[in-house]
């Protein structure tokens with residue numbers, strides 16, 4: 169499965185396809201989204217994001233979810249998968265996994281996620297819980313020291 173996925177990714181790259189699955193579409197923001205900065209103190213499903221700084225490994229979710237692939241041995245695959253458009257996650261020391269999503273206010277910050285897939289990082293961003301899913305909207309990412 170893993171190899172097949174990478175094969176598809178490589179094929180897409182060879183064809184010059186911009187594998188921008190997550191970002192290649194337009195968003196129209198409603199009022200609820202626009203309110204998130206002022207509601208930054210609210211928590212929980214209905215609230216806005218909570219400012220957090222988290223450490224962990226950037227996961228390639230396409231390999232982690234079915235196979236729990238992670239760590240140094242999988243770092244190269246993670247980088248290829250995430251650059252190819254696979255969703256990225258953060259695995260913290262306590263074993264929790266957070267979906268990583270770009271911030272529309274600074275989408276460039278998410279390049280750090282793509283460049284550091286499979287590595288230990290420190291991420292600053294806003295933490296949300298939506299429909300039972302824990303997600304971090306990424307504002308900055310740097311390699312853990």
Ligand SMILES: [Cu+2]
Nearest residue numbers: 231245246249
């Ligand atoms: Cu992978």
